[in-house]
Amino acid sequence: MSFPGVDLAATDDYRSRLAARLADADAGADVQRAFEEWCAYVRAHHGAVFETPTADTDPPAVDADPPAVDVCPVDATATTRPVEGRDTVSPHRLFLDTLTFDAVVEALHDCVEATFGVTVETPADTLDLSPVHDVVGVSLLDTAVDPSPDALAACDADDLRRVYERTVPPASRRVFGEYYTPPGLAELGVSEVANRVDDFGRATVVDPGCGAGAFLTAAIRRKRREARAEEVDPATTLEHLSTSVVGIDVNPVAVAAARTACVLALLPVVREAAVDRVSLPVFLGDALGLTDDAPTTGVEGGATAVVGNPPWIPWERLPDAQKDRLRAGPIDRLDLFEHRGAAARLGHANDDLSLPFVWTCLDRYLDDGGVAAFVLKRDHLRGPAGRLVRSGRVGSRPLTIEHVHDFGSTAPFEGVDAAAALYVFGVGRADVGRNDIGRDDVGRDDVDPRDSNSTLTPNSDSDSNPVPTTVWEPTGVTAAFGSLDTLRSTLERTETGLAPVDADDPTGPWHRVDADVEAVGECAYRIRHGLKDDAKAVFSVDDELLAQVESTHVYPYLRSKHVVKWGLFGHDRFLVPQRQAGEENEAALAAETPATYDYLEDHRERLVGRGSSWFDSGPFYSLFGLGPYTWAPYKVVWCRLGFKPHFAVVSTVEDPELGRKTVVPGDHCMFVACDDEREAHYLCALLNAAPYQRCLRDLAGEGKASLSKSVVSSLALPPWEARPTQERLAALSRQAHDIVPDYVDRSKRSYNRLSIPELAAVERNVDRTATRFLAER
DSSP, X not given: OOBTTBOGGGHHHHHHHHHHHHHOTTTTHHHHHHHHHHHHHHHHHHOSTTTSOOOOOOOOOTTSOOOOOOOOOSSTTOOOOOOSSSOXXXXXXXXXXXXXXXXXXXXXXXXXXXXXXXXXXXXXOSSOOHHHHHHHTOOOBOOSXXXXXXXXXXXXXXXHHXXXXXXXXXXXXXXXXXXXXXXXXXXXXXXXXXXXXXOGXXXXXXXXXXXXXXXXXXXXXXXXXXXXXXXXXXXXXXXXXXXXXXXXXXXXXXXXXXXXXXXXXXXXXXXXXXXXXXXXXXXXXXXXOOSTTOOOOSOTTTEEEEEEOOOOOBGXXXXXXXXHHHIIIIIHHTXXXXXXXXXXXXXXXXXXXXXXXXXXXXXXXXXXXEEEEEEEEGGGGTSGGGGTGGGSEETTEEEEEEEEEEOTTSOOSTTOOXXXXXXXXXXXXXXXXXXXSSGGGTTOTXXXXXXXXXXXXXXXXXXXXXXXXXXXXXXXXXXXXXXXXXXXXXXXXXXXXEEESSTTOTTSXXXXXXXXXXXXXXXXXXXXXXOBXXXXXXXXXXXXXXXXXXXXXXXXXXXXGGEETTEEOOOEXXXXXXXXXXXXXXXXXXXXXXXXXXXXXHTHHHHHTOXXXXXXXXXXXXXXXXXXXXXXXXXXXXXXXXXXXXXXXXXXXXXXXXXXXXXXXXXXXXXXXXXXXXXXXXXXXXXXXXXXXXHHHHHHTTSTTTTXXXXXXXXXXXXXXXXXXXXXXXXXXXXXXXXXXXXXXXXXXXXXHOOOHHHHHHHHHHHHHHHHHHHHO
């Protein structure tokens, strides 16, 4: 690809010379110093991305579904998956890739200034990488051909995205989570807030995690069109545009890209106004205030709209200093975490930075009566972390969810399996309903009435007053997010609403009002999380390791690929050196199983280095999610990740090397522990029955943690009372479990394609009996 005024072919030469300078301690002293400053900055703001290997993941099996991945953008217009395996990209490689893209951005920026005779003024930065480019001595400006002003003016943030992906290898992009927000999604967010405010052209818009500027440029273009429609003169338009769209990001290269993208979006007005100087309020710094370089933008508390895609960084990846500041500041001030201690660790609290980031920025930047649009996990509609979204408040101010755009079955972020939704919020606007706003925008060329013109009203507290929701689904052609127009033309829209599953608990899970909720009800059982270790490479036991350690603490272990409906498809082996999380058994372990203890001792550094606070108590090899329930004689188990509503009863299995031992559910599993075999089979029959499966499909969707505790605990699972219908369900489940083992002597793929007539007959009886059971409630 080409970029007007930039010689992209010279990037290889730039990278090579930069690498040579970085390797030469004498000739490259300036580069070495910049590298050290950059490393310190990254550690302070992003945590131990250099030192800490990415979390272990289940290795994908040929016949298994692809492993689910965490979504944790560091750049706020991004999503990511972690790098699989134990290795990460070296800091030197990351520095080379980062500076190469920065050089491209600087060249484009210089080309714009030279071509249009304009100087771009920006806030001073705490970290300035540009002097390195002078030291390297490779110009990326294309001097062979003068770029035309029209060609430069036609470039936008999406062109920068494509150049970024060409310049920076995928491995480095994954480390920092740099997958930029597609323009169509950003345009939709800006359109939603613009439709809800008076005089958007003069409204102050803030993106506190602006990344490469997708939302900023969408806001500039929208304001530009409105100014033209109102015949505002170019000089006044430029003044409004260059002061009322404010960006902040912690990534210096993202800030440089955002500034350049904003200049490109301003070029049509710059040409008309014939000015020689433009200011851009795009700041480098931490909008959360967790570091000492939080910028003062001048719009704190006065923004009309706040937009963006916040960082989805897992809590454990934050530097300790940032965690402490977050606890001492926004968490307590805004009551962000409802739960503490073990409950929070098990997923009842916010599992990443996205919601604390959004709530803190709404509190810090948004004026009363303001609106916001943020890209967040769609799981927040149902999961425990989303209670904050559904709480109806930001600090002391009321919050309404005015609209939700659900992209659950469509991945907006290229190459990333991220179930996302666009949430539209109003703060301090509790008396405003959707039907009272935005009418004057209907009919504009950039507004589609179907986007958010439902007859439903926000502020849901029952099925009679749901939150208006647009579900975007594929049409059979490839979904295109390059613009809002292509988004509309390649995806179908279904207008529906969202309401609490329990009308008396509006902060609990929500469901679509057109969903099948026949099986929703009270759950009498406690749902448990499988074993958590954060070091599967250490605890996984292959034949070679089994020959070296005692088998005492080695158990059959379930991963997501092992669970099928009504049975198991094999198992792995896992070292479980404790019976209970935090158990102080180090002396006993060393005395009774010395080879096992020596093996763990050999891996002490890896185990002590685990980042999660789950493992702060107990011996260095401590596990989490482990207790008497783990060793229950019967367990109803399922995979919590993805949407595979396959439930099975497990107890013990016969392993050729271990003998018969209790099955231990792994990290990707959830389960209910039972002492009575009949009770376990009764629960399993209900969960596998058609009414419950339909309900799960509508409640869970297709997010990363679709079958979470909050979703399954929304189902009607009455206690075991040995009633005739319950006994019948238990008996049918046992029949199904007796059939499955005869068919697992083949590949998983072959099994999934298999039709088993006798099993189908049992399942029909299960469905009929479960339907009768629900009618008896």
